[in-house]
Amino acid sequence: MSNFYTDTTDLQFQLSHPLMKKIVALKENGFADKDKYDFAPLDYEDAADTYNKVLEIIGEICDTTIAPNAESVDHDGPQLIDNAVHYARGTRENMEMLNQAGLIGMSLPRKYGGLNFPITPYVVAAEMVSRADAGFANIWGLQDCAETINDFASEEVKDEFLPRFQFGATAAMDLTEPDAGSDLQSVQLKAHYDQDRGIWILNGVKRFITNGDADISLVLARSEDGTSDGRGLSLFVFDRKDGGLIVRRIENKMGIKGSPTCELVFKDAPAKLVGDRRLGLIKYVMALMNSARLGIGAQSVGISEAAYREALKYATEREQFGKPIIQFPAVYELLTVMKVKLQASRALLYETSRFVDMYKSYAHHSEERKLEKEEKDEMKYYQKLADVYTPLVKLIASEYCNQIAYDAIQIHGGTGFMKDFPVERLYRDARITTIYEGTSQLQVVAAIRGVTTGVYLSKIREYENTKVSPENELLKKRLTEMTAEYENAIQKAQRSDDGEYLDFHARRLVEMAGNIIMGYLLLLDSERDQVYRDSARIFIKRAQSWNRERMLYIHQFEPNDLGLYKIDLMKL
Amino acid sequence: MKSLKIIVLAKQVPDTRNVGKDAMKADGTVNRGALAAIFNPEDLNALEQALRIKDKHPNSEVVILTMGPGRAAEIIREAIYRGADRGYLLTDRKFAGSDTLATSYALSMAIRKMEPYALVIAGRQAIDGDTAQVGPQVAEKLNLPQVTYVEEIQNITETEIVIKRRLERGVEIVKSTLPLLITVHNSAPACRPRNAKRLMKFKHAQTVTEMQNSSEDYIGLQNDRPYLRIEEWSVDDVKADDTWLGLAGSPTKVKKIDNVVFKAKESKVLSGDNGDVEWLVKELIANSTIG
Numbered sequence: 052m053s054n055f056y057t058d059t060t061d062l063q064f065q066l067s068h069p070l071m072k073k074i075v076a077l078k079e080n081g082f083a084d085k086d087k088y089d090f091a092p093l094d095y096e097d098a099a100d101t102y103n104k105v106l107e108i109i110g111e112i113c114d115t116t117i118a119p120n121a122e123s124v125d126h127d128g129p130q131l132i133d134n135a136v137h138y139a140r141g142t143r144e145n146m147e148m149l150n151q152a153g154l155i156g157m158s159l160p161r162k163y164g165g166l167n168f169p170i171t172p173y174v175v176a177a178e179m180v181s182r183a184d185a186g187f188a189n190i191w192g193l194q195d196c197a198e199t200i201n202d203f204a205s206e207e208v209k210d211e212f213l214p215r216f217q218f219g220a221t222a223a224m225d226l227t228e229p230d231a232g233s234d235l236q237s238v239q240l241k242a243h244y245d246q247d248r249g250i251w252i253l254n255g256v257k258r259f260i261t262n263g264d265a266d267i268s269l270v271l272a273r274s275e276d277g278t279s280d281g282r283g284l285s286l287f288v289f290d291r292k293d294g295g296l297i298v299r300r301i302e303n304k305m306g307i308k309g310s311p312t313c314e315l316v317f318k319d320a321p322a323k324l325v326g327d328r329r330l331g332l333i334k335y336v337m338a339l340m341n342s343a344r345l346g347i348g349a350q351s352v353g354i355s356e357a358a359y360r361e362a363l364k365y366a367t368e369r370e371q372f373g374k375p376i377i378q379f380p381a382v383y384e385l386l387t388v389m390k391v392k393l394q395a396s397r398a399l400l401y402e403t404s405r406f407v408d409m410y411k412s413y414a415h416h417s418e419e420r421k422l423e424k425e426e427k428d429e430m431k432y433y434q435k436l437a438d439v440y441t442p443l444v445k446l447i448a449s450e451y452c453n454q455i456a457y458d459a460i461q462i463h464g465g466t467g468f469m470k471d472f473p474v475e476r477l478y479r480d481a482r483i484t485t486i487y488e489g490t491s492q493l494q495v496v497a498a499i500r501g502v503t504t505g506v507y508l509s510k511i512r513e514y515e516n517t518k519v520s521p522e523n524e525l526l527k528k529r530l531t532e533m534t535a536e537y538e539n540a541i542q543k544a545q546r547s548d549d550g551e552y553l554d555f556h557a558r559r560l561v562e563m564a565g566n567i568i569m570g571y572l573l574l575l576d577s578e579r580d581q582v583y584r585d586s587a588r589i590f591i592k593r594a595q596s597w598n599r600e601r602m603l604y605i606h607q608f609e610p611n612d613l614g615l616y617k618i619d620l621m622k623l
Numbered sequence: 624m625k626s627l628k629i630i631v632l633a634k635q636v637p638d639t640r641n642v643g644k645d646a647m648k649a650d651g652t653v654n655r656g657a658l659a660a661i662f663n664p665e666d667l668n669a670l671e672q673a674l675r676i677k678d679k680h681p682n683s684e685v686v687i688l689t690m691g692p693g694r695a696a697e698i699i700r701e702a703i704y705r706g707a708d709r710g711y712l713l714t715d716r717k718f719a720g721s722d723t724l725a726t727s728y729a730l731s732m733a734i735r736k737m738e739p740y741a742l743v744i745a746g747r748q749a750i751d752g753d754t755a756q757v758g759p760q761v762a763e764k765l766n767l768p769q770v771t772y773v774e775e776i777q778n779i780t781e782t783e784i785v786i787k788r789r790l791e792r793g794v795e796i797v798k799s800t801l802p803l804l805i806t807v808h809n810s811a812p813a814c815r816p817r818n819a820k821r822l823m824k825f826k827h828a829q830t831v832t833e834m835q836n837s838s839e840d841y842i843g844l845q846n847d848r849p850y851l852r853i854e855e856w857s858v859d860d861v862k863a864d865d866t867w868l869g870l871a872g873s874p875t876k877v878k879k880i881d882n883v884v885f886k887a888k889e890s891k892v893l894s895g896d897n898g899d900v901e902w903l904v905k906e907l908i909a910n911s912t913i914g
Contacts, residue, residue, distance in 0.1 A: 089824045089848065090820050090821075090823035090824040091823070092823070093840075093841065093844075094840070096840075100826070101822070101823055101826065104822055104826065105819045105822060105823070108816055108817045108819060108822070111816070112816055148815075148816055151815045151816055151818065152815075152816040152817065152818055152819055153818045153819040153820045153821075154819055157819075166819055166820065166823070
């Protein structure tokens, strides 16, 4: 018996970050709800204590129900019977448990039956559930859709749909189509307004839809005749009870097998508009994707935690040449690097969560009242940061997660290749994280703005200006060197007017920035708690040599070298 | 159906399932300080049975009763987070050292004070003593019929109950009148989890003693929210007779405690040939494992 919350001190550490006090004060709006709701917190200490206690409930359910079910869920998977998705037995049990514990709609306002949790503790929960079963985390994590309805829908739509989440309504976001994957602007599913009935009608096909048979679905559809780009798309909310949905099939996947990935056909399905027409993709889906990307960050860190634990356990138990294999340098280096990557990506995950919390809370306040100038500035500041940190954490956490899962198999040796240990499932589950909710390549497209606009750099300067203890000065010096090298690399990458040249090096630059940021986060974490000092040292030293390799590559890369890489289709 | 009052007996116990090196003291008694205090597992099965009745008959009331030191109020809160309506903590220095007989007497006096009730539900046994005596003894003292090893309550009306018992070689379905005391077996369904909203609502629920020792920030909270009060009963409150309580009221005396060390005794390696298989079958019949 353990508890996925209390056995991972990093999580409690992240929740005790100094910025949390401000986040909670904003979210709770001066703790005004305490007179209206008997379950609202009385003050910051009360709220913080509540987060800990509720996360302990989730940690316990992860340990006693979700993790033990993961193997059978992976094996059984969901089934399609009579146009309805039936979850595996374990999935149903998991849902039932989380429903009984009241853990659906955690971040929704209390008036809709939610717990009014900030994003940060919700992300902690998502990380734990992912560690227990990454596939199940998708089904549970789609409660993000409630957040989008709450952010953008009319009061009428909110009142109709949001109170259902507390009773366990499941959700889906129906975006991709056979010919609209990464390129969502080309979505074809058609929405037309039926004047007589006063409702919208959906017709068309959606593909690769996680949990496609959900109770409540957000559907991206073309509402404007004659358009072909993103500005002709609107977002709709569809109620499964209203009919008109055919689940054509469930995909047979490599990993996250417990989560049903569906192909859907909408046939004259009635739906309601979310927010305003034409803002579907350019505003609402972008917001939805951002919270989903943060969710994949959490999922990736959760899988990394699980894989690291499996590897550590095996390496201490497995003996070869007369001693546990963890005593061999080749093995303990692997394990320590896994742990350091895990902690670095986790630090980035919660830094990003806090930024999202800050700007979202202000955004909600701004609907109720006019913000003061300082508040408005602060909202903009955090929104800017959240916009470039979100793709960064999605990129880095998912790539690390794959590296960690790969190394975890390596530590298991031949045994890891067998179906006998959970690590092979983790390896399969990890694989999708760099692909869905935007591939790593697309995260770079979003994150490169943080490089070119200087948002990363100005935040790095802020970290740099934070005072550190004398024993950390040397590490900080390394980070300032890395920052100079990063600036230099940006300059080199921008030497050509050809946008393609910058695109070519974009990932290198984004990852260099990510390394410096994670280095600072670990360094600053070690100021708050000594246990992070070793990780900071290892991470920063590795990151510096790694960044130098990138810098050297960019330096020696001439603008016309691009041609060497271009594949001439005519010669194929 | 009118409201059914269901009393659940629960005990806070040291977590003997996760025993470390220092779990026992040199004198052979349990080192309670070294073990986490938890809700006795089968009492959780008992609570779930009570909550299932309340699911079906929502105007029923699930009341938790525990006897122990002040910190045992924690399991009352935990039961409330899981769905119990309220709880009573039976606490008094005079209870200290009570064996199962004295405990049963104390509990029965508290239950008398809670009349009328339809059902008393207890776990089969606690993991610290493993006696399984308290439930049945309470029933005797209250002159109630009792059903032990309960796995499922199949039906309950205002006057009657149908129960499935888990026995060594099968199950037994029994019917009884109410009121009644039952003890629940661990093959019954596990208890539902703590509910986040209930936790948030009731986390400040406290006994008078706890309130006196708590921080000043939340003083007065119970005036506005009377449901946050956990009743605390002393020996006098339940009108119990001192001489039946504590060490004086406990005839059980520990004579000797042995440390048991498990080790393999003689073993025999068997192959799959007929001779060995025949030997094994004979052996298993002889010691009544099969047959």
